[in-house]
Each structure stands twice: as C-alpha cells, then as structure tokens.
Amino acid sequence: MKRNILRSFDDNTHLFGRIWGVVAAVLIIAFPFVCMAIFGVGVDWKIFASGLSIIVMYCAVGAVETFTYTPMLGSGGTYLGFVTGNLSNLKVPCALNCMEQAGVEKGTEEAEVISTISIAVSSIVTMLIIVLGVVLISFLTPIFENEALAPAFDNVLPALFGGMAVVYISKNWKISVVPCVLMLLVFIIASYVTGSGDLAGTLIGVMVPVGVIVTLLSSRYMYKKGWLGEQGTPAAQPELPSVADAVPDEETEVAALQALGEDAAAKEASEGKEADAKEAPAADNADKADAPEAKGEEKK
Template sequence: MSENNVNSIQAAETEAAQKIYKDIFIPKVHRIGRLTMAAAFVLAFLPVIYFVFVKGYMASASSYMSVIVAISSIGIGMWLTEPLAYWPVLGSAGTYMGYLSGNVGAMRFPVALNLQSVMNANINTMRGQIVTIVGIASSIVVNLVLLLIFVLGGEWLIGILPEVVMASFAFVMVGLLGSMIFMRFNGEGGMAKNVKGMAPYLLLAVILKFVIGKIPALSTWGMAVTVGLCIALGYVLYKRDCKKDAETVK
C-alpha cells in the first residue's frame, strides 16, 4: 500500500467519524441532555411543591417574594454566564452532566482538562468527547458514593459529639459570612481595591438594616429592599465608571 493510499483511507475514516459525530452524536447529546435537565428541574422543586401544597407548610407570600428577589439578583449573573464559560472545555454533554451534578469548578472542569491534555484529545472531536464523558461520569458516581457515606456518617458523628462541640455550631454562620466577606476583600485586584469596591454596598446595607428595623411594615421586605437599593447604587456607580471611560478616551 502506498503512503497516499494510507492517508486517503485515514482521511475517509475521519470523515466518516466526523459525519457520525455531527449527524448522530451531537443530536443525541442534546436529546439526552435536554430531557434529563427538564426532568431534573421538575424533580428539584418536587419536595417544595409537596410540603407547601400537600402538607400545607406555607410561609408568607412576601417572604417567598423576598427569597426570589434576593437569590435571583445574586444568581442571575452566574446562571447566565457560568455554563457558557465552562462549555468550551466540557463540551455539551459534559456541561449537561456538570450542571446537574454540580462541583463544576472543583471537580468536573479539572477532570476534563486533565484527560484532554493527557490523551491529546480536542473536545470538538469524537475522541475528546468520549474521554470527557467517561471521566466525568466516573467522577459523578464516586462523588455521590462518598457524599452518601459522609452524610450518613455525619449524622452518626453528630449524635456522639459532646455538647460543647454542638454548641460551637452556633458560630458556623457568622464564621461562613466572615470568611466569605474577607475572601472577597482578598480576591483579584488587591485588598484596597476590593474593600473600596464593596464598602459602599456594605455601608448602605448596614444603614438600611437599622432603618428597616424601625419600620414594621417593611420588615418582611427588608432583604429585597436592601438588595434592590444596593443594585440601584451599583447602577449609579456603573454609569459613573462608563462616563470615566468615555472621558479617558477623549
């Protein structure tokens, strides 16, 4: 067989493989992905639906609205941008799997990156897709098994912990908030810049907390009002920075 023949056979094979990739594999990925994500969306809210409508555990509508406003305003940036940021590495199947099972940044993304570079497999090829799917599926199963062990073991552990340790869990939330706030201070761009970036909102929130505490009618809306006004302040600062941009261009 001449070299030309070998090359043309390989070319024909990859062409056939590419056709399978484009015409069979990719449509199947989206059929599986879309169906399972839609099903999971419904299943995720099932306990809430059950507790509210079957058991009648109904908190006030205003607190539900506050939760929706507060969490949507924190989440929307991430909801819109995060999957798209990881998609170029995870591929579509990997993104569906990652955003159902979670731990994308700490677990699925490193797995995908690692496998693709070790095996020299581009995600936009059949080869890259197959190793990525296999690796992520494996990490999902192992993660769930470990989680189950931890949760069951954790409950047992909590049962035997002495009272003084249990009492210290009262400081979990304040510890979490402290580490979150200082972590953001310590983020990219340096402490001074981050503190300066967050200070106006933190200050506004503290002031609002005191003011709202004095007005009973506002108490259940406190969080939503705070977030809303902080975002409004954010918009003012955004406009100011846009103006600065325009001036530096001039």
C-alpha cells in the first residue's frame, strides 16, 4: 500500500526532466527579451516576418525529431538532449556508440543509464571545448578559417556515420537493406534532378523519420514472415517496469514516508539504504533474462 504511493525512479526522471526543461527553456527564450531591455529596443517585425516560414519549418522538424529521437535516447537522455541540442550530429551517435560499447540491450534500464551518462558527459565536454574556444577565439579564428582545413570541418557527418554504418549495417544487414536502398535512391535522384547537393540539407530533416518508419514497417513485415528468426518470445516478466518501479528512488522514498508522518518508517528506510542497494541488484538481476552490464563487457 505504502509502496504504491511512492514515485519510481522513472517517474522522478520525468518530473525532474520537466522541471529542468522548463527552467532551461524559459532562460533560453528570455535571451532576446533581456537584450531588448538592456539595449532599449524592440523587434523589427518586418525582419521577423521574413523569418516566419523558417520558424514554422523548424518547428515541424522539431516535432518530428521529438518522436524520432525520444525512443532512442531514453527518458533522461531525451530531457537533457532536447536542451543541449546537436542531436543528430553528436548526442544520438554518442549515446548509441556508448550503449553498443557497454553491451547493454537497448530499451532496458541499463541502456537508459548509459544513454543518460553519455549525453550528460557529451554535453559537459562540448560546453568546455566551446568555452575554451571562445576564450582562445582570436588565436583559433585564423586556424578555423583556413581554407585548407575547411573540408575537415565540413565533413564531420560523413566521417561520423561512415564508421557507425559499418557497425550497425553489418550487425543488422537484413533490416538495413530496404531503408538504405530507398534512402540512396531518394537522395541520389534528388541530387541529379536539382543538379546540386543543396536539397540534401533540407531533405535530411524529413528523411530521418521517413527512414525510421520505413525500417520499422519493413522489419515488421520480415519479422511476421519469420525472416528475422523465430517469432514471439514474450517476456516472462515485465522488464523495465520491474526494474524501474521495483526500486524506488531512495531520497523520494524517505520524503514520501516523511510526508505521510511515518517518521519511524522513514528513518528505517533512510538507515536501510545500504541494505536496499545491495538487495536491489540481486532482485533486478533475477528479473533480467539477458546479460547484466558486466557480462556485456565480457563479450568484447
């Protein structure tokens, strides 16, 4: 009964994520308005109106990205990633790489932990590099603006996705064929029709979700046909909820019990943290049909 009223770790992730998200969004949105106050100026609505189509387009892209990247990043990673940005060119590949290296199964709580850690570290490191760059900008500008080096910085995405493609396509070649062929055809045809690569930059925002949908549909078809191995292995135990919900957040557990006026129980919970921490993994591991984290590492 008591346990039912407690918030799980997962619930708290959503609660904290929303609080931090709102705070960050308010601050980010405040920047132009604070500048208006500081300089005592208003908006040039003519210029703003000329940017409206861009705003609408990127709001649509933002909506599509939300539904595309949220399942990949997990809860904590989503709240953090959608504040710190640079999703497709940094955060998503980074989280994906770290999950792969750690040998965790995507969608599990271990994957959630690894994804959140990788996005957090990536955000902090990016901030540090940028701060360093801003401090040293007068020294770095001639280097970065050097025409000979420009191609290196213009080709980060192909360099990033080349390595990733080998790993993922080789591991999942059956479900890769349809989306890869389709995407190649779309982009190559668009390029020859327009005679330039300009359209690719606009298309990619739309084609990521299209690629995801096509892959899901073709995978489902192959799965139903039995081409991806034996069908239907229902999990004997509910996975994520049992892991996420069975072990409530310690601090909230104590707080919730205290809120109920059950000081003795709260004290007990507080003192029992260590024992709880020892018991929890054992209980969780029993629930997990697949390898725990350490096992995943050993595979390599």
